[in-house]
Structure formats: structure tokens, C-alpha cells
Amino acid sequence: MPYRLLKFALKKEHDEPRFFRALETPKKSYDAVIIGGGGHGLAAAYYLAKDHGITNVAVLERGYIGGGNTGRNTTIVRSNYLTPEGVNFYDASVKIYEGLSEELDLNLFYSTRGHFTLAHTESAMRTMRWRAEVNKHVGVESYVVGPDEIAKACPQLDLSCSGKAPILGALFHAPGSVARHDAVAWGYARGADRLGVEIFQNTEVTGIDVQGGKVAGVQTSRGYIATNRVLSAVAGFTPRVCKMVDVKTPIVIHPLQACVTEPMKPWLDTILVSGSLHVYVSQSSRGELVMGSSLDPYEVHSTRSSLDFVEGLTSHMLDMFPFLSNIKVVRQWAGMADMTPDFAPIMGKTPVDGFYLDAGWGTWGFKATPISGKTMAETIARDKAPELIHSFRLSRFEDYELTGEKGAASVGH
Template identity: 90%
Template sequence: MPLGLLKYALSKEHPAPRFFRDCTEPKKSYDAVIIGGGGHGLAAAYYLAKDFGITNVAVLEKGYIGGGNTGRNTTIVRSNYLTPEGVNFYDASVKMYEDLSQELDLNLFYSTRGHFTLAHTDSAMRTMRWRAEVNKHVGVESRVVGPDEISQACPQLDISCSGQAPIQGALYHAPGSVARHDAVAWGYAKEADRMGVEIFQSTEVTGIDVKSGKVVGVNTSKGYIETNRVLSAVAGFTPRITEMVDIETPIVIHPLQACVSEPMKPWLDTILVSGSLHVYVSQSSRGELVMGSSLDPYEMHSTRSSLDFVEGLTSHIVDMFPFLSNVKVVRQWAGMADLTPDFAPIMGKTPVEGFYLDAGWGTWGFKATPISGKTMAETMARDIAPDLIEPFRLTRFEDYELTGEKGAASVGH
């Protein structure tokens, strides 16, 4: 069998198909332009084509597909948030993820692991009980568990955390999962392209043309494009895009760093998060420990990683798992987290007609990829935001109707 596969791989008669076409020159006009070739932008393009038959769509990516926050996150998928609005939204995304590999005809390595949010203090335990009750109220499986159940699920964990911060309990969220982040982006790109969407890499948006309060076109590094619908889905670059249409948002940008260890035999079957220690960790299908920490405390548009981050993170990892002291960190990186004051996204219409915003994702954007794409596609097609994302409208900050998700962002604050 391996020899047969090798013959097929080297055969000129059976070249491997491209995931999507090599589009180089944009057309004069499109029915919709999506700025950002990450998971959210590509998902929106896919659902525009699939659900609404809108295929004359251009996706413009300054770098390469999935090269932004989509390729820089730690792959966790969950819905154990704090507000009913947030829980319902992310639960819809989890349900979509469960069948997404089949829908996109691509193995996304989606793996349900169970998600433990560890509590080290009495106040943290109160928050876990609060979140569990909200989750149960809207039908999402989450419950508070004690140290014995945590140890049973992960016997390698030192419950005392080297005596520094003993674990009192946790919020256990059974549907918590991981998925291959770049595969999600490429899967959406493949299927969107198959339906006629054009994807342009290395294509920078330099301006958005607005006349009489309406979008009429986009200036790019490859020329001018006429369109009356533009979606911005650029994560940490959001302020640069909103400036082009003179829209103010409360978004601030903080670097968020992560790293992976050398591969090892699989032993960590679940996902562990500690808001007190500012640590989250899971093990990939390749055996790497995928680890992250809290936001960097300063505002900066940068993806540079630091020694301070990896020193602080690994010291807490060793508190939790002393036997990992000799394991090597092989790679570290950073993304740009676009944060809002209430730790919830900004989705939907804006004061500029035809300009739509998918932003403010902070540390929780990857898990929302399918549902954000589907709801933003509906918003663009009908010019009406569906009820599911109405709580995330931009005007909530003017109306003082915030969606307070800070307590559920775990290590995002």
C-alpha cells in the first residue's frame, strides 16, 4: 500500500488538486468584498455562497490564508460562557463544529476532550457555580466538580499545584473540544472557491470608498474594486480598517502569546484552564502540549513573542505538572487580540450602509468561526442581523447594554 501511494503521488497523470484557484487580478466589481482571509472571513464567504447563492464574492487577504489569529490560537472550542447571550451563541458554534469535517470534506481533527476551568479560591468557586447555572439554564452541559473528579480525569495533575495554589474544584464542560485551526481556514477556503468565490492573497486594502454614507468601493494594492457590501473580519487589524470609514469602536489591541512543547506520547486527554495561574493547556494530535497564558498587559500591534511570557507560563505549568520540568518548548508566537470593554464581540451592521463588522474577538474568536461566518453571511445578504448576534451590535456601547463576558474569558483578562 505505501508503494502504491508513492506511485500515485509521483504520477504526472494524477496531480494533486489545489485547495483553491490562484486568483491574481480582481474583477472590476463584486457583489460583496470580505476583508480578511482567516476563518471568519472565509466562513462568511462560504455561507454567502451556500446559503444565499451569492458567489460573486472577493476575499482579500493582506498576507496568506489563515496567517493571522486563525493560525495563532490554541484551538479550543467551548460554549461554557457566563451570559445567556454568549452561551447560546457559542453553543450554536459547537454544534456546527461537530459536523464540519463532513460538510467541508476535510479532516479538521475535531476531538471532544472535556474542558476543566480550575478554581483555586472561594471566589473562583462562586464564579464556577454561577457559570454552571447559566449554562444549565440554556441547555449546555456544564457542572461544578471537586478535586477527586479532576484527579480521576487527569491523574498527572498535582492538585496542590506545588503548594502554591491548591485546586478547590472546577467547572467541567463535557463538550469542550479542540480542532486543527489551519484546517478550518483551508476547508472553508476550498469549499468557497469551489462555489465561485475568489480568494486573493497578498492583497492589501488601502482604503474604502464611501459616498453619501454608503460603501461604493474598495481600494486595494491590486486596484480599485466596485462593491456595495464590505465585511471587515481582520481581528487585531480592525482599528486600521474602521478608520477608513470613520467609525469609532472601543476596541483595544493586546498581544496574546502561546507556545508548544516537543512532541511526546499522548497522556493529557482533557483541556485544563486556570484563570488564577493564567494557564491553559491541551495536547495536540501530534503529541505537542499547546499552552497559552494571559494577555500581555500593554497595548501593542505586534506579534512578537517574549522570554518573559515563556518563563512565567512554564513555571506555572511545572507547578501543575512537576514531571514536565525537562520537556523542551520548541516554538512560541503571539497574536493580536482585539478586545472590547465587555469581553464580547462586535458583529453586524454599522452606521455606514453596506459596511459590516466582525470584530472584538479577543481570546475567543476561533471557537466562534462557523457561527460567526453563518450569521454574518445572513446579515450581509439580508441587511438585517439575526437575533443570535443582536446582543453583539456596535450600538450597545452607546445604549449601555453591555454583554458582560469578562468572568468567562478565563485567561483573557
């Protein structure tokens, strides 16, 4: 038994500090209120304090820290998107992730694996070449590889996929990584708390006070809080929060499910994605296979999981890896994916003065956690969105200037 653990076992009182303060009652007013205690909201709070010196900030979470989509995703970090705007944005996030464990003084289990997006048709191969060229143009390491290179990286993979959808090639993205999702949320929470930000769990926002087109405060389950700056970072709950301020978005909510297997000895060193088979998979530091699929095809504001999902996913997994037939699936879950028509997020200011939006993350939110926090913090502090997220503004839907990222989704939606 490690000495540190034995020391705790023998002590009657434990002096190990909490990750962040357990606060009960919010103050009457704050310079900014962030709705949503997931990775994005906590990162925004951290960078507001760290980069802009705004520490009189409250983060309000209706459940528990990281209990939403931050704790329900499959932890893949990448920047091999289709548009220059998307590639630049996610690449900035990858660069922050690479040094984030040191910055937050917490092991995030960040592991660079390499990311293969498999192509099973000539049409898919054309898309891979397209993405590779866009990536290279902005300095991101992605290139098209053939079956031999895929087999070398993952010899366990059946390249014929049981004869149903033979693999013709792939887009290889060298920076593709995985990280521990709950560690990211708790790391940002601790970092924000140490800088003076106040975090309140089990605190629901029931209304937003708007006076003369400007935010004046929020009504919560713990009372009224006066503030003139509110950030909504609530993923699948975005339509409900936006309704409080009468802001309309094109977001629709679909369930997105995932599951893990029992632990195995390490064998899958890379990340594999198949749009045709609707599968993405990596192996965690504990040896589990972390697997996901495409969105459920109906709009439901729920986190229930289904037998249909796990049956379909495991069937395709066996097409790729027949030797897994005796491996047990031990846990499955769902999150609420806030989807936009162009498969890009909505970030920045809204028609309501002082109400800021970080939403529309669909299946790609976790990888953007650091850079979304950094850019939204700048937007709140300066009341102006940085150029990096200009293409993600809400008004693009009225201006007909969409950012088409559908071709770079991990799986077919």
C-alpha cells in the same frame, strides 16, 4: 510507504487538484467584498454562497490564508460562557463544528475532550457555580466538580500546585473540544472556492470608498473594486480598517502569546484552564502540549513573542505538572487580540451603509468561526443582523447595554 504517496513520487506531473484556485487579478466589481482571509472571513464567504446563493464574492487577504489569529490560537472550542447570550451563541458554533468535517469533506481533527476550568479560591468557585447554572439553563452540559473528579480525569495533575494555589474544584464542560485551526481555514476556503467565491492572497486593502454615507468600493494593492457591501473580518487590524470609513470602536489591541512543546506520547486527555495561574493547556494529535496564558498587559500592534511570557507560563505549568521539567518548548508565537470592554464581540451593521463588522474577538474567536460566518453571511445578505447576535451590535456601547463576559474568559485578563 503508502501507495498514494509512492504514486506521487514516481509521477512527473501531479494531477491532485489545488485546494482553491490561484487567481491573480480581481474583477472590476463584486456583490460583496470580505476583507480578511482568516476563518471568520472565509466562513462568511462560504455561507454567503451556500445559504444565500451570493457567489460573486471576493475575499481579500493581505498575507496568506489563515496566517493571522486563525493560525495563531490554541484551538479550543467551548460554549461554557457566563451570559445566556454568549452561551447560546457559542453553543450554536459547537453544534456546527461537530458536523463540519463531514460538511467540508476534510478531516478537521475535531476531538471532544471535556474542559476543566480550575478554581483555586472560594470566589472562583462561586463564579463556577454561577456559570454552571447559566449553562444548564440554556441546555449546555456544564457542572461543578471537586478535586477527586479532577484527579480521576487527570491523575498527573498536582492538585496542590506546588502548595502555591491548591485546586478546590472546577467547572467541567463536557463538549469542550479541540480542532486543527489551519484545516478549518483551508476547509472553508476550499468550500467557498468550489461555490464560486474568488480568494486573493497578498492583496491589501488600502482604502474604502464611501459616498453619501454608503460603501461604493475598495481600493486595493491590485486596483479598485466596486462593491456596495464590505465585511471587515481582520481581528487585530480592525482599528486600521475602521479608520478608512471613520467608524469608531472601543477595541484595543493586546498581544496574546502561546507555545508548544516537543511531541510526547498521549497522556493529557482533557483540556485544563487555570485563571489564577494564567494557564490553559491541551495535547494535540501530534503529541505536543499546546499552551497559552493571559494577554500581555500593554497595547502593542505586533506579533512579536517574548522570553518573559515563556518563562512565566512554564513556571506555572511546572506548578501543575512537576514531571515536565525536562520537556523542551520548541516554538512560541503571538497574535493580536482585539479586545472589547465587555469581553464580547462586535458583529453586524455599522453607521456606514454597506460596511459590516466582525471584530472584538480577543481570546475567543476561533471557537466562534462557524457561527460567526453563518450569522455574518445572513447579515450581509439581508442587511439585517439575526437575533442571535443582536447583543453583540456595535451600538450597545452607546446604549449602555453591554454583554459582560469577562467572568468566562479562559484566563484572567
